[in-house]
Amino acid sequence: xTIQEVPQGRLRSPFYPRQADLDxxxxxxxxxxxxxxxxxxxxxxxxxxxxxxxxxxxxxxxxKYRITGPxxxxxxxxxxxxxxxxxxxxxxxxxxxxxxEGQVIDDGTIFHLKQGExxxxxxxxxxxxxQMSAIGMDVTIVDETEEVCGLALQGPTSCSILxxxxxxxxxxxxPFGMATYAFQDTEIMIxxxxxxxxxxxxxxxxxxxxxxxxxAMFDAGKIYGIMAMGxxxxxxxxxxxxxxxxxxxxxxxxxxxRTGRSRSPFxxxxxxxxxxxxxxxxxxxxxxxxxxxxxxxxxVKLDIEGNKxxxxxxxxxxxxxxxxxxFITSAAWSPVCKQNVALGTVRSPHGKVGEKLYVEIYxxxxxxxxxxxxxxxVVDKPFWDPPRKRATPPGPF
Amino acid sequence: xxDRYDAIVVGAGHNGLVCASLLAKAGKKVLVLEANSQVGGAxxxxxxxxxYSVSSVAHLLYQLQPQVIKDLxxxxxxxxxxxxxxxxxxxxxxxxxNGDEVSGVGDEDVAQFRDFRKRMTRFAKLLxxxxxxxxxxxxxxxSKSDLFTLAQLGLDIRxxxxxEMQEFLRLIGMxxxxxxxERFDSALLRGAISLDAVMGTHLGPRSPNTxxxxxxxxxxxxxxxxxxxxxxxxxxxxLAHSARENGATIRTxxxxxxxxxxxxxxxxxxxxxxERFSSWLVVSNADPKSTIMNLVQARHVETxxxxxxxHLRMRGNAAKLHLALDGLxxxxxxxxxxxxxxxxxxxxxxYVERAFNNAKYGETSVKPVFEICFPxxxxxxxxxxxxxxxxxxxxxxPFELREGWSDKTHSAFEKLAIETxxxxxxxxxxxxxxxxxxxxxxxxxxxxxxxxHWHHGELTMDQFLFTRPVGGAAQYAMPLDGLYxxxxxxxxxxGVSGAAGRNAARAILKSxxxx
Numbered sequence: 001x002t003i004q005e006v007p008q009g010r011l012r013s014p015f016y017p018r019q020a021d022l023d024x025x026x027x028x029x030x031x032x033x034x035x036x037x038x039x040x041x042x043x044x045x046x047x048x049x050x051x052x053x054x055x056x057x058x059x060x061x062x063x064k065y066r067i068t069g070p071x072x073x074x075x076x077x078x079x080x081x082x083x084x085x086x087x088x089x090x091x092x093x094x095x096x097x098x099x100x101e102g103q104v105i106d107d108g109t110i111f112h113l114k115q116g117e118x119x120x121x122x123x124x125x126x127x128x129x130x131q132m133s134a135i136g137m138d139v140t141i142v143d144e145t146e147e148v149c150g151l152a153l154q155g156p157t158s159c160s161i162l163x164x165x166x167x168x169x170x171x172x173x174x175p176f177g178m179a180t181y182a183f184q185d186t187e188i189m190i191x192x193x194x195x196x197x198x199x200x201x202x203x204x205x206x207x208x209x210x211x212x213x214x215x216a217m218f219d220a221g222k223i224y225g226i227m228a229m230g231x232x233x234x235x236x237x238x239x240x241x242x243x244x245x246x247x248x249x250x251x252x253x254x255x256x257x258r259t260g261r262s263r264s265p266f267x268x269x270x271x272x273x274x275x276x277x278x279x280x281x282x283x284x285x286x287x288x289x290x291x292x293x294x295x296x297x298x299x300v301k302l303d304i305e306g307n308k309x310x311x312x313x314x315x316x317x318x319x320x321x322x323x324x325x326x327f328i329t330s331a332a333w334s335p336v337c338k339q340n341v342a343l344g345t346v347r348s349p350h351g352k353v354g355e356k357l358y359v360e361i362y363x364x365x366x367x368x369x370x371x372x373x374x375x376x377x378v379v380d381k382p383f384w385d386p387p388r389k390r391a392t393p394p395g396p397f
Numbered sequence: 398x399x400d401r402y403d404a405i406v407v408g409a410g411h412n413g414l415v416c417a418s419l420l421a422k423a424g425k426k427v428l429v430l431e432a433n434s435q436v437g438g439a440x441x442x443x444x445x446x447x448x449y450s451v452s453s454v455a456h457l458l459y460q461l462q463p464q465v466i467k468d469l470x471x472x473x474x475x476x477x478x479x480x481x482x483x484x485x486x487x488x489x490x491x492x493x494x495n496g497d498e499v500s501g502v503g504d505e506d507v508a509q510f511r512d513f514r515k516r517m518t519r520f521a522k523l524l525x526x527x528x529x530x531x532x533x534x535x536x537x538x539x540s541k542s543d544l545f546t547l548a549q550l551g552l553d554i555r556x557x558x559x560x561e562m563q564e565f566l567r568l569i570g571m572x573x574x575x576x577x578x579e580r581f582d583s584a585l586l587r588g589a590i591s592l593d594a595v596m597g598t599h600l601g602p603r604s605p606n607t608x609x610x611x612x613x614x615x616x617x618x619x620x621x622x623x624x625x626x627x628x629x630x631x632x633x634x635x636l637a638h639s640a641r642e643n644g645a646t647i648r649t650x651x652x653x654x655x656x657x658x659x660x661x662x663x664x665x666x667x668x669x670x671x672e673r674f675s676s677w678l679v680v681s682n683a684d685p686k687s688t689i690m691n692l693v694q695a696r697h698v699e700t701x702x703x704x705x706x707x708h709l710r711m712r713g714n715a716a717k718l719h720l721a722l723d724g725l726x727x728x729x730x731x732x733x734x735x736x737x738x739x740x741x742x743x744x745x746x747x748y749v750e751r752a753f754n755n756a757k758y759g760e761t762s763v764k765p766v767f768e769i770c771f772p773x774x775x776x777x778x779x780x781x782x783x784x785x786x787x788x789x790x791x792x793x794x795p796f797e798l799r800e801g802w803s804d805k806t807h808s809a810f811e812k813l814a815i816e817t818x819x820x821x822x823x824x825x826x827x828x829x830x831x832x833x834x835x836x837x838x839x840x841x842x843x844x845x846x847x848x849x850h851w852h853h854g855e856l857t858m859d860q861f862l863f864t865r866p867v868g869g870a871a872q873y874a875m876p877l878d879g880l881y882x883x884x885x886x887x888x889x890x891x892g893v894s895g896a897a898g899r900n901a902a903r904a905i906l907k908s909x910x911x912x
Binding site: 071074075078079099100129132133135136137259279280282283284285 | 537658661690694695696697698699700701702703704707869876878
């Protein structure tokens with residue numbers, strides 16, 4: 001019998017040596033077995049790097065599954081709610097997948113690497129669900145989380161940095177496109193994707209070239225204001241972008257215990273991801289029923305008066321605040337939008353765009369608590385949505 | 398253009414025929430497609446040697462439901478009704494059963510047996526009311542009638558009275574060995590009851606749940622056993638006749654390759670020869686696993702449902718042994734007229750458990766157990782004049798033999814089975830002129846039942862009533878629009894009862910299904 005060494009404690013990403021050099025905060029937490037930094041020097045500064053220059057976020061702990069085999073398209077198409085036959089090789093799709101009851105298990109991105117070969121990336125681990133979904137299909141699912149590392153380079157100067165690194169033709173990569181590029185003596189895969197709602201890229205490569213990539217990126221990025229960032233800055237950016245996060249804005253259906261605590265794609269405002277015209281997908285029957293009968297919950301983006309973030313607030317339909325109609329799941333003051341923004345969940349039929357709701361904000365002044373009832377308007381567009389996010393080429397910044 | 402039907406039934410097993418006949422009777426245009434050349438599925442009489450015929454899989458009629466007979470106006474001729482059972486002993490001191498009476502055992506055992514039967518019959522009656530009903534849904538969206546049915550079950554159990562209710566709840570999940578060991582002295586008596594509890598299952602008498610399987614057998618028809626004239630095909634033919642009379646079309650040698658799915662619903666079937674038949678209602682008489690995994694395919698149904706179906710326990714363990722005999726074998730201590738009865742070889746409960754031990758590890762029993770009858774004794778049509786047929790269920794014969802099924806392993810087990818029988822019938826070997834052994838693997842291949850399991854899925858608590866075949870799909874409708882299940886894999890289960898077929902037809906008609 002051979003004894004296999006199993007890493008003890010938290011795993012370190014291959015970028016860790018460089019991150020450790022930069023680290024001044026020593027705030028690390030667990031992300032699915034990996035040590036992930038909350039910040040390195042100053043989280044506010046890191047946040048501003050994403051909006052004004054470029055921030056680098058270590059994506060290595062993202063769960064990555066390689067899905068191959070003759071049935072891979074059929075498999076993926078049955079797994080997620082959107083039509084994956086429309087996603088050609090070289091394209092990336094944001095998708096959600098549901099249980100039999102049409103309740104969201106998680107969201108993630110699916111890379112169509114080459115004909116019939118996919119990579120699914122998500123925050124959470126899903127091997128059990130993916131294996132269960134593979135019953136009766138000819139597919140192979142390999143967890144390649146530890147074999148593939150990645151850096152997200154996000155912000156207005158991200159394209160310029162990649163160009164300065166010698167990545168030829170990166171400016172022609174369209175949003176949700178991906179391609180392989182020569183880098184030193186190897187190839188790296190770059191996708192124009194991200195979790196910040198801004199111009200940005202994600203670079204994927206094998207672990208052995210990790211430090212070379214980091215060094216090249218930070219060398220080229222010096223004059224473009226490059227900065228390493230942690231999860232706190234990213235969290236801020238994703239709220240401005242209106243992106244939802246598992247365990248924050250929804251609970252994966254397979255971890256909920258009480259009925260009614262999970263959410264359907266409709267309830268998360270992801271109607272556009274559900275395609276009833278495509279072949280069968282998991283949760284289809286339940287979602288068709290929900291479509292007919294109406295949803296219970298509605299995820300809303302709220303523009304709130306004042307400047308105090310509405311963390312954990314109840315949402316009311318009137319300023320009297322007698323009966324709550326929902327609650328806030330993510331909140332932040334957005335310096336770049338100069339808006340007090342939040343994501344929340346309200347009971348249908350509340351949540352229509354333009355509806356005026358009220359949030360009860362508690363705040364502390366010198367230990368003493370105060371509360372205020374702030375008006376909140378339901379908006380439909382992301383709070384932060386700059387044109388450069390979509391422009392190809394994105395232009396020099 | 399393909400032909401369009403109101404309903405297509407996949408498989409002309411007895412349940413499929415019952416369902417087809419009832420749907421046709423309600424005015425539906427029904428097509429039944431059967432893979433084999435004969436109707437009846439596993440309830441069929443086939444010739445296995447020149448001049449010798451036998452019921453190939455199911456060989457005795459326990460539980461054909463009176464409701465089925467009445468609804469379809471059937472007239473099933475039997476050559477022997479209320480067959481007795483003889484538990485064979487190698488020394489000729491056999492134990493004889495007839496209804497609630499037993500002989501060949503001590504007085505205490507006789508009294509205990511009466512008490513045992515009384516209780517079992519009472520409990521079986523409770524189950525019986527549910528055989529011919531759609532199990533209630535337990536989900537949040539359960540209807541009033543679901544709740545009513547559920548309440549009735551609770552009430553029926555409560556009405557047993559305090560003591561009997563406690564006994565029911567104590568026994569229902571228990572194993573048969575503990576019960577017989579507590580009650581009876583006679584090893585033969587314990588063995589024979591143990592065998593009845595485990596026939597057709599992947600369970601030994603010490604496995605939990607074997608009281609439930611015993612009750613299920615009893616529930617079908619109060620334990621009365623009969624043999625249809627001409628073998629099981631006469632039942633199948635009567636059902637097919639009824640279906641045709643009601644206007645259904647039955648086509649044999651038409652193996653369905655797949656159930657056609659269009660826009661997320663069943664839309665018809667396609668046969669192996671590429672012929673297509675259209676219908677918005679497809680009723681599968683095939684087992685749940687074959688239906689979902691092969692005919693429908695996982696991609697068309699939900700993930701968790703597929704997972705549950707994939708994990709259905711349905712490993713067949715019962716083989717059929719058919720012997721063509723040039724005369725009745727001698728069984729010491731058995732009178733000539735008694736050859737019309739049913740014989741069992743299960744000398745004691747431990748013997749049955751040990752026979753099961755091998756099967757747990759993918760081996761055939763070294764000392765198998767048997768249920769035997771001589772159908773030709775009362776039915777001359779089954780064998781040439783003066784000659785006879787023996788039909789035996791042999792356990793345990795695993796579907797997945799560790800060594801793998803081959804001609805060698807096949808004939809080795811057949812030899813062992815005949816040798817074991819010869820311990821009770823000394824001149825048997827000399828009388829055998831031809832033989833046929835159908836292992837569960839053969840049954841799967843010839844009768845298209847996954848795992849060769851005659852119940853289309855183990856009849857255990859977790860695959861019973863509300864959860865048969867699986868939770869969320871126990872009301873005959875599968876979680877795919879237009880697809881129903883009508884075979885033994887659906888409630889209540891296997892045996893030639895017709896209950897599943899009838900319940901499915903009623904569920905379909907009740908659903909307000911219309912074109």
